[in-house]
Amino acid sequence: MLKWVVLGSGCFSPEPGETGATVRNPAGHALVVGRDILLFDLGFGDLGQMFRAGLDPACATHLFFSHRHPDHVGDLPALLFYYRYARKPRGGRLHVCGPRGFAGFFQRLERAHHPWLKPKGFEIKISELEERDVVNGGDWRVLCREVPHSTEAIALRWEGGRRSVCYSGDTGFDPGFSLFAQQADLLVLECSLPDGAKNASHLQVSQSLQLVKTSGARRSLLTHLSRSSFQELSKRALSPKIRIASDLMQIRVG
Numbered sequence: 344m345l346k347w348v349v350l351g352s353g354c355f356s357p358e359p360g361e362t363g364a365t366v367r368n369p370a371g372h373a374l375v376v377g378r379d380i381l382l383f384d385l386g387f388g389d390l391g392q393m394f395r396a397g398l399d400p401a402c403a404t405h406l407f408f409s410h411r412h413p414d415h416v417g418d419l420p421a422l423l424f425y426y427r428y429a430r431k432p433r434g435g436r437l438h439v440c441g442p443r444g445f446a447g448f449f450q451r452l453e454r455a456h457h458p459w460l461k462p463k464g465f466e467i468k469i470s471e472l473e474e475r476d477v478v479n480g481g482d483w484r485v486l487c488r489e490v491p492h493s494t495e496a497i498a499l500r501w502e503g504g505r506r507s508v509c510y511s512g513d514t515g516f517d518p519g520f521s522l523f524a525q526q527a528d529l530l531v532l533e534c535s536l537p538d539g540a541k542n543a544s545h546l547q548v549s550q551s552l553q554l555v556k557t558s559g560a561r562r563s564l565l566t567h568l569s570r571s572s573f574q575e576l577s578k579r580a581l582s583p584k585i586r587i588a589s590d591l592m593q594i595r596v597g
């Protein structure tokens with residue numbers, strides 16, 4: 344079984360949209376691969392979202408962080424603290440991956456919370472990923488691409504059997520990204536900004552839709568939504584292959 348679970352479909356601000364109806368958690372996603380869970384970012388509030396989605400954090404084998412903005416890593420200390428006292432302790436190894444500079448960031452985080460993040464009964468491995476690096480998970484692999492953002496940031500592509508899922512993390516417009524995401528069964532792409540916004544670190548609605556098209560992805564999920572990008576997206580006539588993410592949405596892959 345392979346499924347993608349959206350823990351948080353929002354960005355830095357969890358405030359409700361203009362209608363007052365939607366509070367989106369910050370960026371966090373889980374790829375369920377059989378009994379294992381691979382996490383792609385875990386923004387603040389997303390540990391609780393795992394429980395709401397029925398996902399047991401003890402099953403997480405890998406954490407892939409696209410970058411270290413708090414809306415993507417906010418619940419990393421919460422998760423490690425939870426592991427220390429969880430009713431059902433975890434074992435094995437947790438492989439935590441992030442972009443360049445991530446190992447130092449992790450050390451500083453551990454020191455700031457010392458000793459409450461130290462693993463008990465399991466081990467943590469930290470890896471910094473650069474362009475073209477590959478993480479091997481046995482019957483699957485994750486490829487890395489560096490993407491333009493306001494800090495070191497990576498996009499990640501999971502491949503296993505004949506299936507593939509590509510996650511952009513936060514990125515500015517990068518035409519080469521569509522090659523990295525080429526023919527993915529599921530492309531999970533950020534869509535933070537309305538058209539015309541002046542911010543080269545994120546994608547505007549039309550840029551996201553352009554990358555969806557040029558990638559040839561079979562299905563796409565637009566996420567990292569702000570109030571204004573969601574409003575703009577809602578006005579567009581989208582192909583049925585494109586979905587707008589919402590928290591706790593689950594998508595079977597392949």
Ligand SMILES: [Zn+2]
Binds near residue numbers: 354370
């Ligand atoms: Zn973000």
Ligand SMILES: [Zn+2]
Binds near residue numbers: 410492513
């Ligand atoms: Zn960011």
